[in-house]
Amino acid sequence: MILLVATFIMGIIAVLGGVGGGVLFVPIISGFFPFHLDFVRGAGLLVALAGALAAGPGLLRSGLASLRLAIPVALIASSCAIVGAMVGLALPTNIVQLCLGGTILGICVLMLTAKKSTLPDVPESDKLSSILKIYGVYREESTGETINWKVHRTPLGLCLFVIIGIMAGMFGLGAGWANVPVLNLLMGAPLKISVATSKFLLSITDTSAAWIYMNQGCVIPMMVVPSLVGIMLGSFVGVRILKVVKPTFIRWMVIGILAFAGIKAFTKGLGIG
Amino acid sequence: MSQDQKIGPSPEQVLYANILNKGMLIGLGVLLITFALYVFGIIAPYVPLDQLSNYWGHSVTEYLHELDIPTGWAWLGMLGYSDFLNFIGIAFLAGVSIICYMAIVPTLLKNGDTIYAVLAILEVIVLTAAASGIFGSGGH
Numbered sequence: 001m002i003l004l005v006a007t008f009i010m011g012i013i014a015v016l017g018g019v020g021g022g023v024l025f026v027p028i029i030s031g032f033f034p035f036h037l038d039f040v041r042g043a044g045l046l047v048a049l050a051g052a053l054a055a056g057p058g059l060l061r062s063g064l065a066s067l068r069l070a071i072p073v074a075l076i077a078s079s080c081a082i083v084g085a086m087v088g089l090a091l092p093t094n095i096v097q098l099c100l101g102g103t104i105l106g107i108c109v110l111m112l113t114a115k116k117s118t119l120p121d122v123p124e125s126d127k128l129s130s131i132l133k134i135y136g137v138y139r140e141e142s143t144g145e146t147i148n149w150k151v152h153r154t155p156l157g158l159c160l161f162v163i164i165g166i167m168a169g170m171f172g173l174g175a176g177w178a179n180v181p182v183l184n185l186l187m188g189a190p191l192k193i194s195v196a197t198s199k200f201l202l203s204i205t206d207t208s209a210a211w212i213y214m215n216q217g218c219v220i221p222m223m224v225v226p227s228l229v230g231i232m233l234g235s236f237v238g239v240r241i242l243k244v245v246k247p248t249f250i251r252w253m254v255i256g257i258l259a260f261a262g263i264k265a266f267t268k269g270l271g272i273g
Numbered sequence: 274m275s276q277d278q279k280i281g282p283s284p285e286q287v288l289y290a291n292i293l294n295k296g297m298l299i300g301l302g303v304l305l306i307t308f309a310l311y312v313f314g315i316i317a318p319y320v321p322l323d324q325l326s327n328y329w330g331h332s333v334t335e336y337l338h339e340l341d342i343p344t345g346w347a348w349l350g351m352l353g354y355s356d357f358l359n360f361i362g363i364a365f366l367a368g369v370s371i372i373c374y375m376a377i378v379p380t381l382l383k384n385g386d387t388i389y390a391v392l393a394i395l396e397v398i399v400l401t402a403a404a405s406g407i408f409g410s411g412g413h
Contacts, residue, residue: 034326038333046363053297053366060282060290067286067377071389075396082403093332132388137280146280203293204396207370211403214360214367217337217344221359222325225308228301 003033004226007047011234012241013254021231022048022174022206024254027104027261030097031268035223037093037100041172042218043227045210048174050228051235052202063138064196069151069189072132074201076158077165077175078208084169085212094269100171101266107177108259111251114181119147122188128154138193151187160186169209174202285377285384292376296369304362307355316355345406364404371400 010024026044030037059065088096125135135150151157160182168175179198183189189197213219282290310316320328320340328336337344343351351357374397381390402408 034330036330036332036336039329039336046367050301050366053293053300053369057290057294057297060286060293063280063282063286067283067289068389071392071396075392075399078396078403079399082399082408086408089333139280204370204400207367208400208403210367211400211406212408214363215345215404215406215408216333217342218333219360219363220325220329221308221311221356221363222322223329224363225304225359228304 001226003029003223004230006033007227007230008234008237011051011231011236012238013234013257014231015235015238016241016251021051021235022172022202023104023107023177024257025227025231026172027100027258027265029227030100031261031264035220037096038089038213038218039220039223041088042210042213043220043224044172044174045168045206045213046219046224047227047231048172048176048202049206049210051174051231052199052206054232054235056200056203059196059200062196063136064192065200066134066136066189066193066197067200068132068134068136069183069193069197070201070204072134072158073161073183074204077161077168077201077205080162080165081169081175081205081209082212084166084171085209086169087166088170088172089212089216089218094271096170096269097265098269101262101264101269103167103171103173104258104262104265108255108262110177110181111255111258114185117184117188118191119149120184120188120190122150122152124152125150126152126154128158136193138190140192147190149188149190149193151183151189153186153188157182157187165205168205169212172209172213175205176202285380288380289373289377292373293369296372297366300362300366300369302362303365304359307358307362311355311359314355316353316358318356319351319354320356368400368404371397371404374400 011021014021014024022044025047026040029035030040129151137146137148140147164175164178176198179201180194183194183198184191311318328339348357348360374393378390378393381393
């Protein structure tokens with residue numbers, strides 16, 4: 001029940017703070033609950049997966065998530081997530097805690113410093129994205145404009161998804177925090193397309209890693225199911241109260257919570273937490 | 274780049290979304306039912322609920338060893354226990370993307386989108402390989 005309440009609150013905060021459920025779930029649950037990190041990571045991936053499965057259909061139907069952009073990226077990220085999961089399960093727990101702590105603190109820095117570009121300037125598509133026909137068009141509801149978009153730096157972007165996939169698998173974090181900057185700031189996809197496609201991407205990236213954790217026995221239903229339900233219900237509520245809450249305040253709160261959880265993971269890894 | 278694209282998702286994108294939605298609802302529904310059977314004690318679990326907290330702080334290697342729980346797809350042979358019944362819904366949710374990818378391959382081929390059809394088939398192979406349990410782990 002405590003887990004259900006905690007993940008429900010996390011689901012609300014995740015929506016308001018503009019982060020995925022996974023990036024909050026693993027550091028907070030591993031830092032403040034008695035579950036071993038092996039099970040927390042398995043549950044974290046399933047939580048992120050469930051959120052992506054819930055949001056994916058709507059995002060795809062609306063055209064905000066792009067299947068053409070997602071398919072090549074997902075292939076690389078999901079393959080590497082398998083590697084990350086295997087490495088993460090093979091490493092000693094304290095090493096994973098140290099790396100997790102460092103990664104969470106790095107995410108905090110990214111959240112503090114990363115700019116977002118609503119409509120990046122992409123002069124022309126690169127050769128790879130032209131061959132793969134990664135481009136699209138959507139209607140920006142806030143202005144009524146029709147936006148044609150395309151991407152560039154596709155080879156570099158795909159290389160970064162190697163690292164993103166490995167980290168997603170290793171830490172069970174879900175990777176949305178990294179997908180959006182790469183899609184938006186590096187490859188030049190509009191922010192809405194990047195956020196929506198990232199959310200949908202998690203349903204594929206996290207699937208591959210989740211299977212590794214499941215097959216290794218890292219799933220305890222009493223942890224996973226309340227967490228899934230809590231995050232999904234919290235997300236549902238979060239979307240509704242997003243209209244009235246100041247997102248900036250929530251974002252600072254998320255950064256603070258993550259920083260605390262990151263430090264806790266770090267000290268746990270050093271054996272002093 | 275084509276400048277006269279229509280707004281809106283492609284047919285394969287809509288197909289993927291529809292299957293994903295149905296799969297998500299079915300998986301979630303199954304999960305909620307099996308979890309109710311588990312948490313309300315309607316079917317007995319393998320690990321009694323009051324003893325679970327003694328083990329969830331251990332590493333997965335210790336947990337599996339102390340409770341003599343097999344790994345991989347061996348849970349299929351333990352569906353008589355309510356805790357393992359939950360794996361049906363979890364496995365379905367984890368597997369729905371494979372079904373979606375398989376479903377769009379014919380549409381992609383029909384449209385002459387051979388590159389994406391190949392990418393989709395490769396993804397099916399990757400996800401199926403992950404699901405199969407062929408990737409071992411050294412454990413802690």
